[in-house]
Amino acid sequence: MLRLEKRPAPSRAWTAATxxxxxxxxxxxxxxxxxxxxxxxxxxxxxxxxxxxxHESFAAYSRPQLLVKAGPxxxxxxxxxxxxxxxxxxxxxxxxxxxxAIAGASFGxxxxxxxxxxxxxxxxxxxxxxxxxWSMIPAILKTRFRTxxxxxxxxxxxxxxxxLASAAVGFLRNPEGSGFPGSRNLSRIDSMNNPELIxxxxxHWGVVMAFIAVIAAYVLLNKHLLGYQIKLAxxxxxxxxxxxxxxxxxxxxxxxxxxxxxxxxxxxxxxxxAGQISIDFNVGYGFTAxxxxxxxRLHPIGILLAGLLMALTYIGGELAQLMLQIPAxxxxxxxxxxxxxxxxxxxxxxxxxRFKKEGVA
Amino acid sequence: MTGExxxxxxxxxxxxxxxxxxxxxxxxxxxxxxxxxxGENGAGKSTLVKMIYGLVRPDSGSMTFRGAAYAxxxxxxxxxxGVAMVFQHFSxxxxxxxxxxxxxxxxxxxxxxxxAKRIREVSEAYGLPLDPDRxxxxxxAGERQxxxxxxxxxxxxxxxxxxxxxxxxxxxxxxxxxxxxxxxAAEGTSxxxxxxxxxxxxxxxxxxxxxxxxxxxxxxTPRDTSAAEMAELMVGKSLATPARDNADLGxxxxxxxxxxxxxxxPFGTPLRHIGIELHAGEVLGIGGxxxxxxxxxxxxxxxxxxxxxxxVTLHKNxxxxxxxxxxxxxxxxxxxxxxxxxxxxxxxxxxxxALLTARQRKNLADSGFVNWGATRAYAEKVIADFDVRTPGxxxxxxxxSGGNLQKFVIGREILQDPTxxxxxxxxxxxxxxxxxxxxxxxxxxxxKGAGVIVISQDLDELLEVSDNFAALNEGRLSxxxxxxxxxxxxxxxxxxxxHDMHDLDEEAIHAEA
Numbered sequence: 001m002l003r004l005e006k007r008p009a010p011s012r013a014w015t016a017a018t019x020x021x022x023x024x025x026x027x028x029x030x031x032x033x034x035x036x037x038x039x040x041x042x043x044x045x046x047x048x049x050x051x052x053x054x055h056e057s058f059a060a061y062s063r064p065q066l067l068v069k070a071g072p073x074x075x076x077x078x079x080x081x082x083x084x085x086x087x088x089x090x091x092x093x094x095x096x097x098x099x100x101a102i103a104g105a106s107f108g109x110x111x112x113x114x115x116x117x118x119x120x121x122x123x124x125x126x127x128x129x130x131x132x133x134w135s136m137i138p139a140i141l142k143t144r145f146r147t148x149x150x151x152x153x154x155x156x157x158x159x160x161x162x163x164l165a166s167a168a169v170g171f172l173r174n175p176e177g178s179g180f181p182g183s184r185n186l187s188r189i190d191s192m193n194n195p196e197l198i199x200x201x202x203x204h205w206g207v208v209m210a211f212i213a214v215i216a217a218y219v220l221l222n223k224h225l226l227g228y229q230i231k232l233a234x235x236x237x238x239x240x241x242x243x244x245x246x247x248x249x250x251x252x253x254x255x256x257x258x259x260x261x262x263x264x265x266x267x268x269x270x271x272x273x274a275g276q277i278s279i280d281f282n283v284g285y286g287f288t289a290x291x292x293x294x295x296x297r298l299h300p301i302g303i304l305l306a307g308l309l310m311a312l313t314y315i316g317g318e319l320a321q322l323m324l325q326i327p328a329x330x331x332x333x334x335x336x337x338x339x340x341x342x343x344x345x346x347x348x349x350x351x352x353x354r355f356k357k358e359g360v361a
Numbered sequence: 362m363t364g365e366x367x368x369x370x371x372x373x374x375x376x377x378x379x380x381x382x383x384x385x386x387x388x389x390x391x392x393x394x395x396x397x398x399x400g401e402n403g404a405g406k407s408t409l410v411k412m413i414y415g416l417v418r419p420d421s422g423s424m425t426f427r428g429a430a431y432a433x434x435x436x437x438x439x440x441x442x443g444v445a446m447v448f449q450h451f452s453x454x455x456x457x458x459x460x461x462x463x464x465x466x467x468x469x470x471x472x473x474x475x476x477a478k479r480i481r482e483v484s485e486a487y488g489l490p491l492d493p494d495r496x497x498x499x500x501x502a503g504e505r506q507x508x509x510x511x512x513x514x515x516x517x518x519x520x521x522x523x524x525x526x527x528x529x530x531x532x533x534x535x536x537x538x539x540x541x542x543x544x545x546a547a548e549g550t551s552x553x554x555x556x557x558x559x560x561x562x563x564x565x566x567x568x569x570x571x572x573x574x575x576x577x578x579x580x581x582t583p584r585d586t587s588a589a590e591m592a593e594l595m596v597g598k599s600l601a602t603p604a605r606d607n608a609d610l611g612x613x614x615x616x617x618x619x620x621x622x623x624x625x626x627p628f629g630t631p632l633r634h635i636g637i638e639l640h641a642g643e644v645l646g647i648g649g650x651x652x653x654x655x656x657x658x659x660x661x662x663x664x665x666x667x668x669x670x671x672x673v674t675l676h677k678n679x680x681x682x683x684x685x686x687x688x689x690x691x692x693x694x695x696x697x698x699x700x701x702x703x704x705x706x707x708x709x710x711x712x713x714x715a716l717l718t719a720r721q722r723k724n725l726a727d728s729g730f731v732n733w734g735a736t737r738a739y740a741e742k743v744i745a746d747f748d749v750r751t752p753g754x755x756x757x758x759x760x761x762s763g764g765n766l767q768k769f770v771i772g773r774e775i776l777q778d779p780t781x782x783x784x785x786x787x788x789x790x791x792x793x794x795x796x797x798x799x800x801x802x803x804x805x806x807x808x809k810g811a812g813v814i815v816i817s818q819d820l821d822e823l824l825e826v827s828d829n830f831a832a833l834n835e836g837r838l839s840x841x842x843x844x845x846x847x848x849x850x851x852x853x854x855x856x857x858x859x860h861d862m863h864d865l866d867e868e869a870i871h872a873e874a
Binding site: 223224225226228231232235236238239240241242243244246 | 697
């Protein structure tokens with residue numbers, strides 16, 4: 001009989017090994033799914049994980065996409081992870097991402113056609129503020145009225161999407177766009193452009209900011225008192241209060257930081273890769289970042305790696321749709337499996353499995 | 362009483378990974394006998410009774426109940442065979458009344474009215490006053506225990522197991538309970554009584570089996586054996602009683618006046634007009650049955666709950682509105698009752714847990730950045746000075762035994778050299794030798810001039826360490842009395858809440874005379 005036995009302390013080896021194991025299990029289960037769909041599973045897995053980086057004809061296009069896609073995921077996930085560590089569940093990063101993009105784009109376009117070099121820095125600040133302000137709604141409702149931040153932040157995503165649609169066809173619509181929805185193309189306006197910094201790498205300011213966020217979060221969690229308080233509040237709320245941590249202050253701080261980082265991700269996306277505010281500007285980075293945060297064990301370095309891996313499955317998934325006609329929902333299911341298996345094998349780090357023969361009753 | 366034993370336990374062994382809970386344990390219980398199972402925390406008492414009650418199955422060995430082989434696979438079978446158990450922690454629903462709670466534990470509950478009638482009959486027959494229509498949430502700990510006992514008695518058991526039943530009772534309630542148990546035994550019901558309180562066992566039990574580290578280390582007849590002899594068998598060595606030189610009380614350092622706090626949850630206890638004067642060098646013991654405001658009082662003193670500035674003063678400075686860290690800087694340190702989750706974070710290392718309360722006074726952080734080197738050194742010092750048994754400071758708090766973690770938590774505060782130390786249940790669930798160490802450390806601290814408040818439900822502990830004594834009852838604190846003038850009876854009355862008015866009357870009479 002199989003039995004689970006709680007370990008006296010979580011195993012460090014298994015904590016590091018479970019993400020790798022989850023990836024392997026996802027490949028196996030995903031392979032079976034692809035085989036049932038009538039596709040060659042080995043080819044599908046190779047196309048998803050290998051071809052985007054090393055295929056002789058696609059790699060030149062898809063390799064820079066890796067950083068373009070991973071940048072916002074990492075930036076958002078770092079902010080979310082701080083909150084998740086403290087037991088503050090911001091599920092609405094997608095909405096904060098949208099609001100950051102709208103706020104940043106609005107700031108820039110308000111000065112159009114000015115050529116001032118201060119416009120882009122101003123947009124960055126406006127983007128961060130936009131995401132921050134949107135996250136303050138669930139934060140203040142929680143601290144004042146004990147509402148559930150999971151529900152409020154999630155539902156505000158749909159409010160933000162409606163606001164995005166109204167902006168794209170209303171106050172941000174390109175006056176020279178012959179009536180089509182969508183704003184001016186920011187990436188074609190020099191003062192508002194978030195350019196590719198090194199040609200052929202996909203590196204833009206958002207990716208730089210993501211790397212800075214990883215380092216800052218690492219220092220915060222390991223060296224700083226605030227990081228200690230965040231961990232303490234998440235693990236033992238009563239002990240945190242005993243240690244003088246003000247829970248409301250921590251909620252506002254964690255929601256604020258994750259909202260601001262999501263807003264930044266939105267701003268860098270709208271001024272760079274996406275180029276403009278459009279009705280379907282958001283593509284789900286805010287939700288996928290939740291998976292990235294957990295896949296990376298809420299650890300900054302882990303999130304960096306998980307963000308890159310997740311970006312790879314995105315690019316590879318698109319490639320697989322193109323090359324093997326694998327349906328898009330199957331690719332999404334494949335990405336979902338990754339989180340599913342991670343949570344499932346998570347049990348190994350806190351429990352050990354014992355095989356034991358059941359005695360005679 | 363030498364006929365066929367009611368229950369015979371033969372060579373029972375049970376091992377958990379890394380620890381042998383019971384090794385080759387054998388003993389017999391005769392019909393109508395009150396049998397004590399005596400041992401320290403971790404001696405294997407709980408595992409043994411869980412096997413008798415069908416919660417755990419032995420690895421080897423056998424049990425015989427009334428002449429037939431007995432191996433209950435689950436508690437339901439044990440109950441139908443005639444074994445009932447009253448647990449240390451009650452499983453009752455506060456929002457339901459007594460009869461409903463009892464019905465929940467029955468296989469085929471009779472209609473409420475019949476059940477209420479039977480509850481009344483049983484409670485009168487055994488001298489356990491209990492109204493079946495009252496809400497459990499309104500009952501005292503002693504009354505809740507009666508619900509559990511009556512729940513067992515309705516099954517008409519042959520063997521009643523009681524796990525540490527007196528830890529939540531006042532002395533008077535203990536007397537009522539003993540009366541009931543003696544009556545049950547006289548009617549032929551056997552009782553297996555688990556405890557580490559020696560005087561109780563001497564007063565109640567016919568036979569005793571003593572466990573240490575999972576093995577039977579002795580059997581005795583408690584009435585003919587001195588408490589010291591049993592203690593030595595139980596602990597394996599003789600214990601030093603904590604002691605200190607006579608206390609000279611200094612000036613008042615901490616003063617609490619008119620402190621009232623509303624509870625933060627519906628079943629919490631409000632504090633009402635608490636007044637305390639704590640002197641330098643004084644150990645003030647605050648007794649009381651669980652749930653009478655102990656947690657709330659500690660929170661109000663530690664700063665986790667803030668009040669009007671003037672309600673708490675330190676050296677005449679108002680501090681009632683200051684939070685935990687500000688109070689620490691001023692020298693008020695606390696050790697809460699709940700070790701895991703309140704005094705320490707279970708999944709954090711001892712180094713991280715050292716930072717929890719020692720940051721201010723030990724300067725463990727510089728402009729927000731933690732000095733992990735200094736923090737580790739402090740954790741190591743606590744471990745060394747207080748003899749905390751652990752492989753090292755990187756082990757998580759959860760991995761330590763209760764006694765060792767408690768030594769760490771208390772040591773962490775004492776080594777910060779507090780002006781005032783407030784501890785709640787400092788030796789709860791701690792083995793006897795660790796408890797003696799902790800009490801000695803508290804006395805040494807007071808000897809050096811600090812004021813110490815010990816909140817505890819263990820009266821023996823309070824009588825041993827405190828200079829002055831007060832009782833907490835439904836959120837009110839009694840007058841402070843000198844401990845050495847107190848009798849058990851007076852303490853019982855104080856704990857029950859019948860104190861101040863009575864005293865005033867008496868004083869008035871004396872004054873007139």
